Amino acid sequence: MRDLDIERTIEILNRIMEYELAGVVRYTHYSLMVTGPNRIPIVTFMNAQAQESLAHAQQAGELITGLEGHPSLSIAPIHESHQHDLRALLEESLEHEITALNLYKDLLDVVQDASIYLEEYTRSQIGAEERHVIELKMMLRDYSG
Ligand SMILES: [Fe+2]
Numbered sequence: 603m604r605d606l607d608i609e610r611t612i613e614i615l616n617r618i619m620e621y622e623l624a625g626v627v628r629y630t631h632y633s634l635m636v637t638g639p640n641r642i643p644i645v646t647f648m649n650a651q652a653q654e655s656l657a658h659a660q661q662a663g664e665l666i667t668g669l670e671g672h673p674s675l676s677i678a679p680i681h682e683s684h685q686h687d688l689r690a691l692l693e694e695s696l697e698h699e700i701t702a703l704n705l706y707k708d709l710l711d712v713v714q715d716a717s718i719y720l721e722e723y724t725r726s727q728i729g730a731e732e733r734h735v736i737e738l739k740m741m742l743r744d745y746s747g
């Protein structure tokens with residue numbers, strides 16, 4: 603086992619927390635912007651993503667506190683594209699999920715072989731974000747044909 607770089611771990615967890623909190627705002631916004639015949643299922647999907655993002659932010663925050671760090675009070679910047687057709691919402695969601703996935707991968711580089719607990723947490727988060735990416739790619743598939 604390696605020694606855990608606690609400072610770097612807290613730093614990445616804080617970036618994850620800020621990004622997941624931005625996800626709460628982003629997906630809540632999207633849920634309010636969906637119109638058209640697919641509104642009902644997509645609103646449900648966006649609300650579920652907002653709730654999951656909050657749960658992920660809280661989990662990251664708990665880990666920061668556990669490591670005696672200070673959880674951030676900020677959220678990551680969110681770009682308003684003013685594109686609110688369904689395809690744009692889904693494409694931006696996909697981009698968001700890929701960025702989240704990459705943050706967890708950055709965390710894995712730091713925690714793997716240094717903390718079993720944090721490594722398992724990070725791997726399961728990577729799994730969750732990979733599932734979101736797959737889901738969004740499936741939702742976008744209709745549009746590319
Ligand atoms: Fe997440």
Ligand SMILES: [Fe+2]
Pocket residue numbers: 699702730731734
């Ligand atoms: Fe996600």
